[in-house]
Amino acid sequence: MRKQPHSTMTKNIGAAVALAMLWLCSGPALAAENNCMASYYRSKSPACVDETLAQFRQMVARSAPDNLVGFLAELFRASPDERERLLKNEPSNNVRQVYVYSLYRAGLAEEAKKYAAASQLTALLDKLQAARVPVLEAVRPSEIPGDNDTLIGAYMASGNTVFIQRILDNYAGADDAMVSDALRMAYMMSKFGNTLTPKGRDDVMTKAACEKYQCKVDPQKFRRLLTLASAFWSTQSLSAGDEGIKTTMSDFFTRDARLKNLLGAEQAAFGNYMTAIMLITTFKDKRQGADQERAFELMNKSASIYEHFGSGKEAFEPFMNLKK
Structure with a gap:
């Protein structure tokens, strides 16, 4: 074909x-x-x-x-x-x-x-x-x-x-x-x-x-x-x-325990996504210094993973890196 x-x-x-x-x-x-x-x-x-x-x-x-x-x-x-x-x-x-x-x-x-x-x-x-x-x-x-x-x-x-x-x-x-x-x-x-x-x-x-x-x-x-x-x-x-x-x-x-757990996971993932979007909006045009640049890049990565249907855990990893 x-x-x-x-x-x-x-x-x-x-x-x-x-x-x-x-x-x-x-x-x-x-x-x-x-x-x-x-x-x-x-x-x-x-x-x-x-x-x-x-x-x-x-x-x-x-x-x-x-x-x-x-x-x-x-x-x-x-x-x-x-x-x-x-x-x-x-x-x-x-x-x-x-x-x-x-x-x-x-x-x-x-x-x-x-x-x-x-x-x-x-x-x-x-x-x-x-x-x-x-x-x-x-x-x-x-x-x-x-x-x-x-x-x-x-x-x-x-x-x-x-x-x-x-x-x-x-x-x-x-x-x-x-x-x-x-x-x-x-x-x-x-x-x-x-x-x-x-x-x-x-x-x-x-x-x-x-x-x-x-x-x-x-x-x-x-x-x-x-x-x-x-x-x-x-x-x-x-x-x-x-x-x-x-x-x-x-x-x-x-x-339904299965559906309850899946719903809870998606609620948490959506909350994390909204946090990432808030930080992206904050730093989009006003990044000052390496720390803010790094925060912007990590949150942008997190949001992109979420938008492409990566797991909530995968999308949350940039948050963990932000704390390091």
Whole structure:
């Protein structure tokens, strides 16, 4: 097999990385902008649903956000009266498409069929069936980050932590290295956004992950990493304002000794990384004397090791050298 030119390989990796971040950042964006949706299960307010749909009608979207589909699927399944109210006389074709998708994912096959026919959207329903898109009760996230969002939406509609548990269960079947790398990416995203990169540093982490997991050769494994990272990032972000998610996450990692240890190690490694970044920022433009120059070089080395998925121990070694 002929090797690709380096420039071609670089372009391919770049494209894969761009797609990776699209997957990783496809999280509950609509919910983040719509606090009433995130807490709907407490109020069961029809006005909140109407507000959410009004917001979606104004969006330029090629497809429905997964969290909105999950939200409506659970709402349609659990609340026939609300389902009837919403399906009646919907003016937006985009929303009608979301309704077909949501009815299908709710497992309401007959209702989906009737509504699709009445809305001239039978072709959409046929595509969902042909693709064997799983209904909500069968969603078990593994290699599709959007599955996390679907279950988060269902949780928002119901408050049922079973949906959050299913998101986290993906970690139980992942090996130690993938668990650690996914947690690291999640921490970086929570702090620095979708580039996973502090201001002033090169954007290397997603490219390093792509190369480590051979994203062009084995995209399935790479997608698994992204799904795990998305799972922790999204649930941790939402847990700040939701006791049910917070408790479910805490219980999940506490009762599994392996995952508890890996999480603790990554928490410590991230703390060390943040310390290194602070020192790098301090000495970047104001290095005076050999000691400060050495500190800058060692902290830069430590941060680089961390960003390229070196172990927490490897990334911490420059700290030890700094004390000598």
